[in-house]
Amino acid sequence: MAEDSLATRTRRLLDEAKYLSLATVSTDEQPWSTVLQYAWLPDPLRFLFGSAIQSRHSNDITTRPLVSGSLFVAGNELMAVDGAQFNGVCRELSSAEVELYHATFYDAVLPDAKDRAEYTLPASALVAPAPHRLYLVEVEQWWLVDTRTWAEDRIDRRVKIPLSALTSL
Numbered sequence: 001m002a003e004d005s006l007a008t009r010t011r012r013l014l015d016e017a018k019y020l021s022l023a024t025v026s027t028d029e030q031p032w033s034t035v036l037q038y039a040w041l042p043d044p045l046r047f048l049f050g051s052a053i054q055s056r057h058s059n060d061i062t063t064r065p066l067v068s069g070s071l072f073v074a075g076n077e078l079m080a081v082d083g084a085q086f087n088g089v090c091r092e093l094s095s096a097e098v099e100l101y102h103a104t105f106y107d108a109v110l111p112d113a114k115d116r117a118e119y120t121l122p123a124s125a126l127v128a129p130a131p132h133r134l135y136l137v138e139v140e141q142w143w144l145v146d147t148r149t150w151a152e153d154r155i156d157r158r159v160k161i162p163l164s165a166l167t168s169l
Helices: 003-016 056-063 095-109 113-119 147-153
Strands: 019-025 031-037 039-041 046-052 066-073 082-092 132-145 158-161
Touching: 003 066, 003 082, 003 132, 003 158, 019 046, 019 056, 031 046, 031 056, 039 095, 046 056, 046 095, 056 082, 056 132, 095 132, 132 147
Parallel strands: none
Antiparallel strands: 019 031, 019 066, 039 046, 046 132, 066 082, 082 132, 132 158
């Protein structure tokens, strides 16, 4: 598979998927998965999401920052479905980072200007002691569905994409 087509597929997924699934594990080894709206940042590939600090995944991230996740887009035809999986490290943004990424996050999750005006929390509501935070996932590994081989043998596989192949996003 050519790296440019893998980057093109990745870009399509990042732009078209509206939600990602994020998996965490608690200190007592209990797995958890949640669905989140997100914004993505290129080079290196990162995800932004907002969450309440009392949520289970936020608590998990505080003590165990390693996460994994997936995102997908579906079409009307079977071969139009595409997806990716990732793992990485997640952390709460600092106050300065919230200021830096605030607009990027809300522009992505609330593309309609009217909705954005109504539902955007101010940056001050996303830092301590407020009950909400913005988080950043630094992607360490990225896989795409191997659509080429599935068409041949109907076995669901993933192909690992070097992050260096995604620097043109």
